[in-house]
Amino acid sequence: MITITDFAAEKVKELIEAEGEADLALRVAVRPGGCSGYSYEMFFDSETEADDMSQFFGEVRVVSDPMSAQLLEGATLDFKDGLMGSGFAIDNPNAQRTCGCGSSFS
Secondary structure, X not given: OOEEOHHHHHHHHHHHHHHOOXXXXXXXXXXXXXXOOEEEEEXXXXXXXXXXXXXXXXXXXXXXXXXXXXXXXXXXXXXXXXXXXXXXXXXXOOOOOEOOOOOEEO
């Protein structure tokens, strides 16, 4: 399953606190589509399925469905903050090819 850096976990924690729902988890999923075959999807989720993979990073719970967890094995979610913009980025060693926008892979 994906791991997240301390900096990304802190940013996710801040966003969950802003939502005002302490039981939210960060769901990271891989869906068919995008320029290169698969695309990443991240959102807050209050519901989990029985077969979801779940892991805590500090106070942040990250969940993924089994198929997504397999495709995200060894991947890292980080938060980049720079002059050209800021946001979450996934480094996935399983991706053989990525598109120019960085949001899809194969």
